[in-house]
Amino acid sequence: MIKVLFFAQLREQLNSQGLELTLATPCDINAIKHALIEHNSQWHAHLSQDTILCAVNQTMVDNRHLVQDGDEVAFFPPVTGG
């Protein structure tokens, strides 16, 4: 099981704070995005934005990062704190 989280405008666009996915692991971030789009095809445009960032277990990663079962995977737009 993989815990997926969404933040900020992506959370609003998807109208979801997140969900739990069951996937064969290890798999990369692109595979998770595909599974999410399969879950809800309306999410395609939002999750395909190339500005979307991803963190696994609270550390930023790129799309080739391999996710393990039990990981927390977060998707969010570029950060704007400070």
Next chain:
Amino acid sequence: MIKVLFFAQLREQLNSQGLELTLATPCDINAIKHALIEHNSQWHAHLSQDTILCAVNQTMVDNRHLVQDGDEVAFFPPVTGG
């Protein structure tokens, strides 16, 4: 008449806070140093240090700056504030 001032360790080395010089003007900073050494030959080594800085009318200048009658000329070591 030119008002000459000394600060910090230069003031201590010369044992003088400054003096007034009467000199034909305009003259450059080197000419003022020569006049000061003529005034007191023991000042030669201290005034010849190439780290000594000079300000005319409270603005830093180099040795070729031309001094006018009535100017205030200050000599001091490199600054160490802050």
Next chain:
Amino acid sequence: MTTSISISVQNDDFDVAQEYAAMRKDNTQDGAIVFFSGLVREMNQGRDVTGLFLEHYPAMTEKALGEIVAQACTRWPLSRIRVIHRVGQLHISDQIVFVAVSSSHREAAFTACHFIMDFLKNQAPFWKKETTQQGNIWVDALEKDKRAIDKWGNKNED
């Protein structure tokens, strides 16, 4: 050297005087304290702002800030570091963020404080939503903030 580090993410306002006193307390080794304070501006990216909501990713925020601070510690000799970032509802002129760095030397304190802010802007999971006359608007990340980390060289890329 051992650096004393304190990082807070909080709803509450903070008191710069108190934070500055903590940087100085029993501190006879440091010659330099640099701090940055970030405030809510009335005008941002051409919009008239009346308030700001700061969302964050709670599990990640302090970790991300800790990694940025740890990076700074590997690059400069720093004595004390304090980072505070607020979340939740803020108003015009409110304090958003505070970064204070002390060091025996001025250059290290200046550079490290600047470095921490540049990376915080790019890597810490905070998002601002502005309240404006035109409605609530998510703030766009700025290209200049992304470029700001380029000056620190590749070895700082996570």
Next chain:
Amino acid sequence: MTTSISISVQNDDFDVAQEYAAMRKDNTQDGAIVFFSGLVREMNQGRDVTGLFLEHYPAMTEKALGEIVAQACTRWPLSRIRVIHRVGQLHISDQIVFVAVSSSHREAAFTACHFIMDFLKNQAPFWKKETTQQGNIWVDALEKDKRAIDKWGNKNED
């Protein structure tokens, strides 16, 4: 833009909290305040320091600081600048110098505050005499402080 500038050279200590409050007062345009505070260190250039006497050239000091601040204003959009430098007898951990800069943007505030301190170190007529176990010693100007202004380019040479 008009920059509000205040420069003081004084024997008395200063209150950072009060200075910070003045930078924020009725200020809805600035998103960034950077400040530097310089303190008397116990150990300097390898010597055990017990106190410090700061001599200056009274007629020139505020003028020199004003010229440095004016230079900064030509280079960055700055909103408020406050410079305080103490003179006379100081003790360990005492505050020596304070430079605060506010701007609508972080990069300008950081850079200008750093610039002002680098030039103050090289061009403002202050001299430190340390009280140490080995007697009273005039502090040597450091090569690294001279080099510090090189990064700002030739156009800042007076």
